[in-house]
Amino acid sequence: MxxxxxxxxxxxxxxxxxxxxxxxxxxxxxxxxxxxxxxxxxxxxxxxxxTELDEPFYHEMLVHVPMLSHENPRKVAVIGGGDGGALREVLKHNVERAVLVDIDRNVIDLSRKFLKIDHGAFEDERVEIAIMDGKEFLRDCEIFDVIIVDSTDPVGVSDTLFDREFFELARQKCDVISLQSQSPLIQKEYFRTLLVNSAPFERRDVYLSCVPTYPLALWSFIIGGEYDFSNLEERFERIKGTTVHYNPDVHRAAFALPEWLKKEVEACI
Structure with a gap:
């Protein structure tokens, strides 16, 4: 065993x-x-x-919450996410261009060969792949409708995706941003750092999902920018029938925070 x-x-x-x-x-x-x-x-x-079992609980919430907050997202950047899961979800929308930015080609190549959770997303003609640091990409890139940050923990090569400069650059380059923001239960310092450093997006909210194979299962996300959920049901029709986890009810419930977490958020925003 x-x-x-x-x-x-x-x-x-x-x-x-x-x-x-x-x-x-x-x-x-x-x-x-x-x-x-x-x-x-x-x-x-x-x-x-x-893991294949629960990755939709993460990728679908990371992607569809911001994508359905935008009236018509045509250009999307995914920073990190070399496994292809977030890219797969982005392409369920009527996008014209999707750029995947990852610093580690090994993650992309091995995921394409062994995982295959992208379901062909890497071969889609709308997709471009840039092997580089996400912050450096933001310095010279064009404007995107949505930027999605699908990073590893904020250590090592991902560290640059969590500092204030990263969010200052991102604010200039998109209408809406979403990012995973770690476990608010057992990774509180990481979570607080992201809340504070994402301040260039003056309007931002925290939402949650349950991802059993992540630390203590309760996982958080931040959405920032010019997001609007007033037409959520209508916009959901774009992807209805394609999701495993996400639907409008789950979307709304994700923003209902328990009291202890509300206090954490209020202390940082």
Whole structure:
């Protein structure tokens, strides 16, 4: 019996593994496993990035909440997200151009070969791939309708995607931004840092999803910019029937924060 363990701040998660499919060392250590009950699993620098079982709970909330807040998103940038899950969800909308920006080509190449959760998104003619740091991309890129930040934890190569300068650049380059903002339960410092550093987006809100293979399952996101959910039901018709997790009821419920989290947010915004 082989188990994969991920530890965080005095607790952790154990997942039974059938076999390791591949491992590569480069910009990051990238591992892909076949698990006993959760399908294939992507691990970067020892941290679980996704399993096939619950990745829609994450990717659909990261993508459809901002995409359906915009009247007509045509140009979208995904920063990070080399596994292709966020890109897959973006392409369910009537976009004209989608740019995937990831610093680590290994993540893209191995995900295309072994994970295949992109469902062909990497081959879509609307997609461009840029292998570079996300902040550097923002310095010279054009204006996007929506920017989606699908990053790893804010350490190592992802660190530049969490500082104030990143959000200052992003504010100049999009109408709406969404990003994953870690566990507000057990990664409070990361969560607070993102709330504070995203201040260039004066209007921003926190919303939640349950992702069982992420630290303590309760996962947070931030949306910022000129978002508007007044036509949510009508806009949902664009993607109705294509989602596993997301629907308008889940969308609205995601913004209902418990009292302890409201206090955390109010202290930082």
């Amino acid at each position: 082989v188990w994969f363990f991920e530890y965080y701040d005095g607790c952790g998660l154990a997942i039974k593994v059938k076999k390791k499919l591949y491992e590569a060392e480069g910009v990051q250590k990238v591992e892909i496993y076949e698990t006993e009950s959760m399908g294939k699993m992507l691990v970067i620098d020892g941290k679980i990035q996704l």
